[in-house]
Amino acid sequence: MDLWLIRHAIAQVQSPAGDDARRALTPEGRERFARGVRGLTRIGARFDLVLHSPMLRAQETADLLQPVCTGETAVTSALARAPDEQLFADIQGSCVALVGHEPWLSQTLSWLVFGWRVYEEDPSVAIVQMKKGSAAHLVGDPRPGAMHLAALYPPAALRALGRR
Amino acid sequence: MLQPVKTSPLLPVDTWLDEFARQVERLRASIEPDAVHRLRVAAGRLSVWLELGARRSLRPDLWRLRRSAAAVRDLDVLATHDLEGAWTETLRQERAIEAACLRAALLSPRVEALLEGLVVVPEPDAVNVRSAIQNMKRRVQRAGDRLDDPEEKDRALHRLRRRVRRLRYALDWLGSDSTDLRTLQEHLGGLNDLAVELARLEARASDPALESRRHAVLREIDERRSRALEAWKAIRPRIGEM
Numbered sequence: 071m072d073l074w075l076i077r078h079a080i081a082q083v084q085s086p087a088g089d090d091a092r093r094a095l096t097p098e099g100r101e102r103f104a105r106g107v108r109g110l111t112r113i114g115a116r117f118d119l120v121l122h123s124p125m126l127r128a129q130e131t132a133d134l135l136q137p138v139c140t141g142e143t144a145v146t147s148a149l150a151r152a153p154d155e156q157l158f159a160d161i162q163g164s165c166v167a168l169v170g171h172e173p174w175l176s177q178t179l180s181w182l183v184f185g186w187r188v189y190e191e192d193p194s195v196a197i198v199q200m201k202k203g204s205a206a207h208l209v210g211d212p213r214p215g216a217m218h219l220a221a222l223y224p225p226a227a228l229r230a231l232g233r234r
Numbered sequence: 235m236l237q238p239v240k241t242s243p244l245l246p247v248d249t250w251l252d253e254f255a256r257q258v259e260r261l262r263a264s265i266e267p268d269a270v271h272r273l274r275v276a277a278g279r280l281s282v283w284l285e286l287g288a289r290r291s292l293r294p295d296l297w298r299l300r301r302s303a304a305a306v307r308d309l310d311v312l313a314t315h316d317l318e319g320a321w322t323e324t325l326r327q328e329r330a331i332e333a334a335c336l337r338a339a340l341l342s343p344r345v346e347a348l349l350e351g352l353v354v355v356p357e358p359d360a361v362n363v364r365s366a367i368q369n370m371k372r373r374v375q376r377a378g379d380r381l382d383d384p385e386e387k388d389r390a391l392h393r394l395r396r397r398v399r400r401l402r403y404a405l406d407w408l409g410s411d412s413t414d415l416r417t418l419q420e421h422l423g424g425l426n427d428l429a430v431e432l433a434r435l436e437a438r439a440s441d442p443a444l445e446s447r448r449h450a451v452l453r454e455i456d457e458r459r460s461r462a463l464e465a466w467k468a469i470r471p472r473i474g475e476m
Contacts, residue, residue: 092354122291124351129291136290143294147347156343 073182073217074115074167075175075206079103079134081127091150095130103134103203106225108232110138110205115167117141121160122169123149131203132169139167153178161212175200182208185215198222242357244286244407250279255349262340265333267310274303280352282403286366287358295348302339305332311427312434321444363408370401371473378466378473388429391462395422405476414469415476421462428455 080099085092095103118141122132128150132143141163148157149170157178161168168175177189180197200206203225210217223231254276260269277296284293309329313322339345358366377394380386402415428451435448 089354091350092356094356124347124354126354126356129289129351129355133290143291144298144344145292145295145347145351147343147350150347150350 071161071163071210071212072165072220073161073208073210073212074117074165075179075200075208076131076135076167076169077172077175077200077202077204078125078127078131078169079106079203081202085126091125093125093127095127099202100130100134102225102229103131105232106203106205106228107134107137109223109228109230110135112231112234115165115205115207117163117165117167119144119161119163119166120169121146121149121166123147123171125150125171128169128171135167135169149174153181158212158214166212172200175206179206179208179219181214182210182212182217183215183219201225203228243360243363244283244358245409247280247283247357250276250283251352254280254352258340258345258349262337265306265336267307267313270303270306270310270336274300274307277303278399279403279406282400283358283407284355285370285400286363286404286407287355288362288366289355292348292351292355295344295351299339299345299348302332302336306336308427308430312431315431315447321438321441367401367404367408370397370404371476373397374401375470375473378470381463381466391422391425391459392429394466395419395426398422401473401476410476412476414465414472418462418465418469421458421465425455425458425462428458 079095079102081093081095083093085094115138117135117139120132120135120139120141120143122128122143122145124145124147129145135143144160146157146160148154148160149168152174157168168178170178173189173193176198177187179200180189181187183197197219198206200222201224205223205228206219207221207223208217209220253272257269257273257276260266261273277300281293281296281300284290284296306329309325309332312325313329374394374397377390377397380390381394383390398415398419402412402419405412405415432448432451432455435444435451438444439448
């Protein structure tokens with residue numbers, strides 16, 4: 071299967087209520103990510119499931135993925151914490167997008183590719199660090215050690231693809 | 235002291251969020267008909283609230299929960315009728331299965347995530363609300379316009395029922411009077427309950443004990459349809475002004 075890890079777009083530094091989960095995307099974050107979605111369209115990404123964390127910035131990023139979502143969207147708390155088996159159990163489909171947060175997305179990537187939670191031994195070790203609005207494309211089975219990283223798209227690259 | 239500026243024209247969401255959470259909790263303990271109905275209503279109202287804020291996320295989660303509850307609710311509605319013995323037992327067994335599915339859905343971590351997600355969504359702003367309500371009115375009018383199409387007949391009524399319900403909930407969020415829409419919705423809802431029952435009766439067409447009930451349902455459907463169409467004709471010219 072194809073698995074896409076997508077970090078939420080640029081969000082407010084602080085929500086009006088001071089609650090991290092309530093941080094919304096900024097207008098600039100929305101506009102830039104919408105252009106990045108055109109890049110995803112351009113490279114043929116089509117998701118039959120978009121899973122997102124309950125945090126507002128992830129909800130809003132998932133909303134912006136609508137043009138490339140051909141199936142369902144669903145919320146899962148497994149994307150709002152360090153990766154565990156529950157997250158892999160939630161992944162059902164042939165092309166799934168996970169919209170979440172750092173450092174958990176890059177930890178998920180490491181676990182799926184290396185097969186063990188290398189970051190638990192040394193938190194400074196990460197295959198990648200995902201910028202806001204970036205996307206990582208993995209291929210294989212969604213279980214530890216059974217996927218490989220096919221591509222990593224920084225946000226500027228997605229936007230550039232969208233312009234072509 | 236300065237008060238925070240209220241930007242949303244809607245009633246506070248907390249009442250329905252609390253109601254939704256309360257019914258989830260009740261149903262986790264026991265799948266009672268009243269709680270099933272109230273869960274569906276709360277989920278429907280919250281879904282419309284999200285639509286008024288131009289938000290797509292979380293609505294599919296609410297919809298899946300509503301659909302799961304609807305399977306139980308349809309059987310609960312049938313159970314209120316005076317049904318024949320053998321069929322009653324079949325329906326009771328079906329309800330037990332659907333209730334188990336609903337309970338499983340409610341116990342899933344997805345429902346906790348849904349609740350977490352709902353509480354962080356900000357109130358819809360006035361611009362989105364205005365535009366969403368205009369769209370809802372247009373959708374109701376379009377659905378009503380298709381009632382005259384003989385090929386669409388029952389499908390058009392079904393579509394109108396869902397769209398009227400959403401518009402009514404939206405007006406309720408604004409604190410506007412939706413009495414007329416409620417009357418129409420009741421006619422359309424009653425008609426839908428009968429259509430669900432008829433489909434089940436037709437699946438057991440070989441059972442002679444259900445023959446008289448089938449005829450009664452067909453008669454009731456005709457009566458309900460006429461009342462629903464009359465209610466629609468009365469309300470149609472006023473949709474735009476609501």
